[in-house]
Amino acid sequence: MAMINTGDILQTIQMIESQHLDIRTITMGISLLDCIDPDIERCCQKVYDKITRLAGNLVQVGEQIERDYGIPVVNKRISVTPIALIGGCQSAEGYVRLAKTLDRVAKTVGVNFLGGYSALVQKGMTSGDRAFLRSIPQALAATERVCCSVNVASTRAGIDMDAVQLMGRVIRETAELTRDRGGIGCAKLVVFANAVEDNPFMAGAFHGVGEAECVINVGVSGPGVVAHALKACWGKPFDEVAETIKKTAFRITRVGQLVAQEASRRLGADFGIVDLSLAPTPAVGDSVAEILELMGLERCGTHGTTAALALLNDAVKKGGVMASSHVGGLSGAFIPVSEDAGMIAAARAGCLQLDKLEAMTCVCSVGLDMIAVPGDTPAATLSAIIADECAIGMINNKTTAVRIIPAPGCRVGDTVEFGGLLGSAPVMAVHPESAGEFIARGGRIPAPIHSLRN
Template sequence: MVDLREVIETNQMVSSENLDVRTITMGISLLDCMTPDLDDLCENIYAKITENAKDLVSVGDEIALEIGIPVINKRVSVTPAAIVGAPACHSPEDFVEVASALERASQKIGVNFLGGFSALVQKGMTASDRLLIDSIPQALAKTEHICSSISLGSTKTGIDMDAVKIMGEKVVETAQATKDRDSIGCAKLVVFCNPTDDNPFMAGAFHGVTEGDKVINVGVSGPGVVRTAVSKVRGESFETLCETIKKTAFKITRVGQLVAKEASKRLDTPFGIVDLSLAPTPAVGDSIADIIHEMGMEYCGAPGTTAALAILNDQVKKGGIMASSYVGGLSGAFIPVTEDASMAEAASIGALTLEKLEAMTCVCSVGLDMIAIPGDTPASTISGIIADEMAIGMVNQKTTAVRVIPVIGKKAGDSIELGGLLGNAKIMPVNPYGCADFVNRGGRIPAPVHSFKN
């Protein structure tokens, strides 16, 4: 059992090491909202979200106040909109109306983000999927809180390269649609291989169709706590290093378990999972790159960085799974460049490159995340970057993702400021050589041979 005594020892972590519960996310099924009438669909969506999540923000604030652990974000994820909107949406503009209904609901309940403007096209696209994808630039430009994710591949099905090509184009269109705000729309758009149904983190959260009517998923954090612990064992053996990270992850995850159980009880909603991912913020000292530095790298990106990240990810999982009855989501270490001050610094001085980040994604939780690139990057190049990352996920049977921001009107070395948790960074250079002939082949990359296990 988790009790408040276990939280007492975390006081130091909260006060000086940036420990927090990054998010309480309520997943809500919208399958019973489906109807052929668009107006009725939008009304059903608004009503169900606002009724089920009306107390989410206040309960999160109450729990944070009572136990003394900051709960930074309260979020909602919903059934992929391409499924829910299929009977009623017959144009991209119809899906923009759905996004507007989701936005109104998010504003009413006061959450900071709502995820699930999504489609699952890893093996092919329905007409509804394609309409939603075509609506993304306009939908993200017109809304503030809505996040979109598209699944393009999986270990079981391979990679839909037609969809990969289209999404490279949609990333550019979304950047253009929000160019007056440093192309911020792309910060709310992510593509996946092997996405999870219970991820509480944005922009990739959606409520999977195998989930119940509603559920509470909690994402914990604490890079600053791990960094402090690792700094105390400098020069010690890898065994000592691993044990230190594992024990620290256990303590962090216990906090998440406590918050998840309490939120579940007060919101009368089943507890789903604790995602024990180490999610950084732009705050000084709350950085994955700082942990890697304490492990022995001069800067994140130096030789040895991938091995260090592999250690970190593995030990976080080993510690976390002992601390919670249900661990899920992504669980590990995120490496978003703009959201991690020290990661952004490493990128700005050239210690961390796009290619090194790609190598690191082989062993971290997700993938190429929150990376600002030049605004004139061709759509085919973005599709190539996506294809590389999807291949890593497919072959390695892990979740990978791409969230890149081609900042219109800016070039490598320029700076962007997205604000809040989205952070800031300098724009990273992209390999200038083309891949259009590869991307334009069309069709599907087959699943790897080791996927056939049934």
């Protein structure tokens, strides 16, 4: 076969060099179901041994792929079976010990995050689940690399309002226990509706019980590449915008597919999915907000933002689906405020507010992500924010999530620095009116009807 033409080769190199095209994460999903043990010591040891055995080469393989293909593989990560299932009969202290084991094993194999300190309580909580939820603040304060998620709602089960109520308190407590670091514990804690079992992205990754023993899931990235392509169609009709995004997403995803196949082959694991999400970073030129602004909005958050995001999200999926044999995970544009330079600027300018963000989550994955609110925000208000987001996910049959940080000692207008990929978050206003009586009710919001859809 003849050599690919010079222009195409230079385009690829430019995408990587100056438009931040990268593989955002190679995430190895590992089942821990065979590590269940009534003795917590033995359980921790089995978990440690299994993860080191399967993921021992993960970082090395990721780095070799990076050199072979000349594309950065930013993160190598691990997701595990929801820990609430693994330590089902343990006390809160037992769960914290498991969390510490996970942190230790993450450090041993050299991954920067390990997800799956999770529970699925969309319909109700077992006594083990309750102990697990109680353990979260301490577990997140005592570890660095462990990520936690709790699924509290689904389209089929409705919303578990007891869990929603509890999670408001858990978030407050987690912020308090990590007060010295801006409440960073909450940046590693996601509350989900309709959580997916094969998500490679943190903090919400876990390895579902329907998954195989050991699976490789890959998350690509490339807001910068899409933004660059859109610069060439300024002022053109939306048909052209959608076409441009689709073509770009196709190219990005093909790289993801290649890396996912190669990584699973080299690691002797199953190839799971490629996640089509556009994941921004705080770096300039790697922003989802910038893409929306390039469609003609003066600033992200103004009227028209939801429509722009809907187009972007849909076009990315359409372009990506044909490029990969298995698409899954969250697959959509992420709008994490603290991790996106354009979102940060829009929030600082007061143009992007919590209510608009909530509307945006109706048309994209994944939800209210990396949002800092005042440290004195009541737990009931946090729960109410979660309930709203769950309702959107439940009714619209999609994944939604809340990752919110009540930044200790901070007021509206302050900025919380988390550093690295987590970025910095401007503290946003919440409504001062109470939702206390609403949240205090508890119980379940019933699952919705599936016909008469208006």
